[in-house]
Structure formats: C-alpha cells, structure tokens
Amino acid sequence: MTSPIPTRTQVAIVGAGPSGLLLGQLLHKAGIDAVILERQSGEYVLGRIRAGIIEQTTAELLDEAGVGARMHREGLPHDGFDLASDGGRLRIDLARLTGGKRVMVYGQTEITHDLMDARAAAGLPTVYEARDVTPLDYDGEHPRVRYTTQDGLVHELQCDVIAGCDGFHGACRASLAPERITTYEKVYPFGWLGLLADVPPVAHELIYANHERGFALASMRSMTRSRYYVQVSADERVEDWSDQRFWDELAQRLGPETAAHLVTGPSIEKSIVPLRSFVAEPMRFGRMFLAGDAAHIVPPTGAKGLNLAASDVGYLARALVEFFKERSTLGIDHYSQRCLRRIWKAERFSWWFTSLMHRFPETGAFGRRMQQAELDYLTHSVAAQTALAENYVGLPFED
Incomplete structure (x- = not known):
C-alpha cells in the first residue's frame, strides 16, 4: 500500500x-x-x-x-413475477398492487x-x-x-x-x-443449488416454481446472463451435479410450457447455498x-x-x-x-x-395440501396478492 x-x-x-x-x-x-x-x-x-x-x-x-x-x-426494472404450481401460473403484478412500486434486477x-x-x-x-x-x-x-x-x-x-x-x-x-x-435461528433441511450461465433468461420476469420434486427459481442478471436454482437436500454435493443433470431437473420443475423456451449452456459458476x-x-x-x-x-x-x-x-x-x-x-x-x-x-x-414454495418432506401429504390451498387462495384473493407484493417490493422505512 x-x-x-x-x-x-x-x-x-x-x-x-x-x-x-x-x-x-x-x-x-x-x-x-x-x-x-x-x-x-x-x-x-x-x-x-x-x-x-x-x-x-x-x-x-x-x-x-x-x-x-x-x-x-x-x-x-421488473413490475412483477410469476408463481408456478401444478401446471398453473399466477403473475403477481407488483406495480398495480403497490401503487407503482417495482424492483430492480442488478447483481x-x-x-x-x-x-x-x-x-x-x-x-x-x-x-x-x-x-x-x-x-x-x-x-x-x-x-x-x-x-x-x-x-x-x-x-x-x-x-x-x-x-x-x-x-x-x-x-x-x-x-x-x-x-x-x-x-x-432456524436451519432448513435443504439448500439451493444455483447455476449461473451466459444464456438468455427463460422469461422476462422471475418465475418461482412449487413442484412435487421441489422448488425452482428462474432468475437473471441481465438479458444475456441467467441465474437458476433448484431445491436440493442438505447433504447434496455440487460435484454430483453435472450441468446436464441440472438443466434436466430445472426443466422438469418449470414445466413443459416454460421449459420449451429454456436455453441451456455451460455453467460459469455452480454452488449450493444452505438456507x-x-x-x-x-x-x-x-x-x-x-x-x-x-x-x-x-x-x-x-x-x-x-x-x-x-x-x-x-x-x-x-x-x-x-x-x-x-x-x-x-x-x-x-x-x-x-x-x-x-x-x-x-x-x-x-x-x-419459503414455507409456501418448498417441499418439506417431514410435513407429508398434509403439508403439500396446505401449500396448494394457500396458492389457490393467492390466485383468487387480491388482498393476499397485495400483501405478498407489498412485502416483496420492500416495506417503507419507519421512524
């Protein structure tokens, strides 16, 4: 120095x-x-x-x-995102639900x-x-x-x-x-396996997917660089996941309609984040x-x-x-x-x-039905969507 x-x-x-x-x-x-x-x-x-x-x-x-x-x-700038579950998609319109607020994708x-x-x-x-x-x-x-x-x-x-x-x-x-x-502290019994690749994102906004095989997220850093995640058990190792295995698993969890637009490529970075x-x-x-x-x-x-x-x-x-x-x-x-x-x-x-979108093996069939009921409620309740949107864009500062 x-x-x-x-x-x-x-x-x-x-x-x-x-x-x-x-x-x-x-x-x-x-x-x-x-x-x-x-x-x-x-x-x-x-x-x-x-x-x-x-x-x-x-x-x-x-x-x-x-x-x-x-x-x-x-x-x-993003004005919304999608929740996917059981073959359906619900767009959470952040801008409409919060009076014009939005989020920004910037790493x-x-x-x-x-x-x-x-x-x-x-x-x-x-x-x-x-x-x-x-x-x-x-x-x-x-x-x-x-x-x-x-x-x-x-x-x-x-x-x-x-x-x-x-x-x-x-x-x-x-x-x-x-x-x-x-x-x-609460330690979750799973993590996120993330992959970064120089490929265009599968959609213009984020997709959060609740699937029977586990959670998935389709995100991005730019219109030419994508960031994807899949839920994995806490004892998984990155070394056991080839790029192809990751892309195949992601495609299953996003569903056939979305996966049809998925562009794959070699990973720049791959890691597991504990939750x-x-x-x-x-x-x-x-x-x-x-x-x-x-x-x-x-x-x-x-x-x-x-x-x-x-x-x-x-x-x-x-x-x-x-x-x-x-x-x-x-x-x-x-x-x-x-x-x-x-x-x-x-x-x-x-x-x-996290509780809404991930698979918790210990909760069994009852836990799965609770998630489905919550997602159904979100789909048909503007009040529930508003609460989600308000929290997602960020609550205001308080004195």
Whole structure:
C-alpha cells in the first residue's frame, strides 16, 4: 500500500461488502471520515456471486450515495413475477398492487463494483487483507480496532464508532460475551443449488416454481446472463451435479410450457447455498453497531438479504450524521429497535414464502395440501396478492 495506513478516524467500518461500502459512501457524502477494514482481498470480494433483486428503497439509497447511475442504465426494472404450481401460473403484478412500486434486477457484484469505484475515485482508505481484526473498548468513548496487515505488522485504528459490517462469521459479533446477545435461528433441511450461465433468461420476469420434486427459481442478471436454482437436500454435493443433470431437473420443475423456451449452456459458476433464518439482538453495544449479515440472515426466497443490509446501513448512516453533526444520540439510541422492527417483518415474509414454495418432506401429504390451498387462495384473493407484493417490493422505512 503506497499511502500511509490511517491510525485515527471517526468511524471504523469492519467489512468491505456492499453494506460496509455503502455505509462508507453515505458517510463520505455527509462529510464524516471512515476507514474500511476487510479480511479478504478486493478481488475475492468482487468474486462473490450473490443476490440480484433490489428493492426500491435500496435503489434510492444507492442514488443518495451517488452510485446509482449504472444501476439505472444497465439494471432491469421488473413490475412483477410469476408463481408456478401444478401446471398453473399466477403473475403477481407488483406495480398495480403497490401503487407503482417495482424492483430492480442488478447483481450484488455490480453494486460492490460501483461502490468500490466510487471509494477509489474519492481516495478513501480501505485496508484489504486485514487479519485478526479485533474490536476493542467499544463500551467506552474511545473504541479501537486492532488488526494485522498482510506484511505481518500489527496496527490499531482509533475511532469514535465501530460499524460491524463483517458478515455472519465476522469478528464484531464474535467479540461479544455470549450473555450480551440473544440469537434466534432456524436451519432448513435443504439448500439451493444455483447455476449461473451466459444464456438468455427463460422469461422476462422471475418465475418461482412449487413442484412435487421441489422448488425452482428462474432468475437473471441481465438479458444475456441467467441465474437458476433448484431445491436440493442438505447433504447434496455440487460435484454430483453435472450441468446436464441440472438443466434436466430445472426443466422438469418449470414445466413443459416454460421449459420449451429454456436455453441451456455451460455453467460459469455452480454452488449450493444452505438456507437459514437467523437474528441476533440487540444490534448496538456501546459504540459498536452491527449491520447486515453480522446481525441477521434470511433464506433467499424473498430476496431480502442485501436489501435488509442496505436498510440497516440507511438507519445507521442517518444516526451517525445526527451523532457527529448535530451532537444528538437519539438516532444511535434507537438504531437497534428501528432495525429489528423491519428485520423481523422481513424474516416473517422470507419464512412464509419459503414455507409456501418448498417441499418439506417431514410435513407429508398434509403439508403439500396446505401449500396448494394457500396458492389457490393467492390466485383468487387480491388482498393476499397485495400483501405478498407489498412485502416483496420492500416495506417503507419507519421512524
């Protein structure tokens, strides 16, 4: 690193994923200094294949941060999606049901790239490959973060606030004594086998399929790159799934009418994502604040993971602006409560949508009939469709 490593900042952000980068950019726009510490290399961070459905509130936050131009230029706005089951298709018209709201298809990798570029252009400090990150003294007014650089030297970063944006396995939550935090978790007995390929998507909007063989999702990253998923048991191995086996299974679950339009090709990436619901509370510990996956995980069915992280960051950025610019602690005092109200609603929606669309072997024939009844109710109830649409596009921020 050619520039000197900072030893003092206002906000030490641990984690250079989209939540940490977005927080850094919002604080920069507000004139607040922040240093980002990241355990991995920048190339590794950009190589993560993650979410691609952006809520309107997240898009607005990216605009506020000044990094939304490419998203609006290259992203795909979607006004609805399809639910498929037992040979039938139901379109959930998001725009009509929510008064014009929509979602945007724009990959998390692209958001990360945009935020990295903005940070580099502004000359803002990010320390990559920071090992053994340890947050210290955050119960007092002078917290610090100790870490080791890639050349083996130990450094300390003095700060006023620590933002733990370092993910589920990060150092910030792990630094807490167990009695200070309560966790809630549900681990699902299956995962998603995902395949990314440079082929046109099978449809212009997403298709969520409930099939007797298991769930499937037809998604996309662009009009030339598709992302598909099939539900698999928790003990499946990627090595056992050739590309052909995946395409054959996907075609069965999407049904013959949709499969007739399916374009197949070699996979760019293939992986299995386990499904879990997880919440840690509270999210504030003195001068340290958790955000994103450090505090919560949702199953990907409802496309809430990245969007929840963004809403945490939105609350935290506003709270820190109040703290540093207005000398008010009101925002940071209520940060955890505000975030958790939104988090638990998103957890509920993701749990419900996962329960509706996946096969749960332990529920047997009764569980299957309950799913069919729920889907039939959705098909014939505008109120039920509206509730689904309102949650899918993202609930509004609350004070």
